[in-house]
Amino acid sequence: MKRLKPKMIFSLRLTTFISWFRRNFGLTDVLNGAGNKKIKVFVFITSLGLIGIIGAIRFFIGPELALSIFYLLPVFLCSWFIGRSAGVAVSILSALSWLYLDLLSKDYFSHFLIPFVNETCRLSVFLIITFIISALKITLAQEKTLASFDYLTGVTNRRVFYELAGIEIDRFRRYSHPFAALFIDIDNFKKINDTFGHQLGDALLYTVANVIKDNLRSTDIVSRIGGDEFAVLLTETNVESAKMISPRLHTLLTETMKKNGWAVTFSIGAAAFSHPPANIDELMRKLDTLMYGAKRQGKNSIKFEAII
Template sequence: MKTQRTIAELIEVIPDAALILNRDNQLVMVNAMLTDMFGYSQRRELLGQPLDILLPDAVRAEHSKHVASFFNSAQNRPMGRGFKFSGQRKDGSTIYVEIMLSHVEFDGEHFAIAFVRDATTMQMTEDKIRRELEHERKLAQTDHLTGLPNRRAFVEALDNEIHNLHEHGLDFAVCFIDLDDFKKINDTHGHQVGDEVLQQIGHVIATACRANDLVARIGGDEFATIHVGASLEDAMTVLERIRERLVHEFAEHDWPVTLSMGICHCNDAEHHFDVARILRAADKAMYEAKKQGKNQIKIAHVAAV
């Protein structure tokens, strides 16, 4: 028909790939640019096919819903409004496209016309930036010497556990671990050896903990742990294992070091816990351990507000 010929001629001269889709989700027209973009040599390979031929399996069902919604809503989608999705070329490779959608009517039937731009390069750039930002975020929360989370990451995780306690009643425990007389190693053997000792101690603590516990280095010779969902008894079992392994490590290498540990258990959702008060309590208990002979664990109590 004349109208269809006019539309077919129009989508050939525009500077974008284009397709026309009917209400049955079938491709009724495609231009040469779209055919080439999706890796087909002849447009007849696409005509009469469902739109699914241009989509990865994982998005086909969801995309069919979007097409039905588009026909029902009669709302156009201009380019640049963030309407992007992954497409599938004939050879099975994936490309990312951005589309502009409009309703058209000819010979009494309603169709969707889509102008398609290859956004693969843009998507790859966005993915690269996202990976780089995530890498930078991890670096900002990682202790460069031991590879453990740093104080910033520890405080963020602790704040999250406080929220989980208040909202969901999930108890947890926090422990401070301080290495007593660690300066003697640096003074006797040098800072390089001291750094290696800290790395080994961090490894021992991490391997002694449960899989879902967090171990962080929060200062020069200070480490901290968070034991998620642990009762006081559970947390003490883990900490005693840490203590025993560290004492063994100190003795095996003849390191002139002891340790002091302070634990704060949080299990009352009605109690007003906050990061500062928990840290002060655990720190105070750790110093009590120092005063009372070192190589031991002291339990902290956060006073009610």
């Protein structure tokens, strides 16, 4: 019977090990995290391929050159694009791959324990880097969230509203999908703050934001763009729908304020666009004009306009 060459034996054993790893370490669970699953699958397979390539190079050139630093690439890819669990798994796999190659070259070392000590140190470095990278990504994600949302009300802030409204304008210009927008100002809010304090004022703002958000679609955008001002972007909304939404929101907000004993009302500027505005500045000017038109009507009212 023809004996297999050492290189072929290495390849077969590495393939067997990878298969065992995938069965026992829950690759499917690793890949089911948040984000694009296809990207995660691609990154994980690429990382396994890199481990195999690095191992093959190490096998051919021997133990004299320290190539273990190149394992940081698959460790980084998995830690960043998939998550901490995948980073830990790839770190372990990388260390075991290098240990296996060291054991094939055991005559090179003065003591049989040296490969185990070396790989323990390498694994420690891989794991430290994995935890640093995953923690960094989590921190960046949290910072991005804080930069996008109003900390008091939990709705998006002015910057996000401007960005999304700009995207909606571009989408309308390209696909002719109508949208509407509202500018809601809380009448007499300053009096509430001055009389009852900022704590009650904060509770009022939080309540207003949630009443608006809870009574719109998940695709609509609610943003706090000023101290007592909110803007709403109603995607895929025609003139008829916008005419119904504005009074309904006004009624819900008014009833909620009365229920809580808060003496405030709402002036709403509403515009339904059958023709896209030139830019976000034109959109906001129109909404601002309509909102102040509602205030000039005596406050607690709606000023609506269909932009054709």
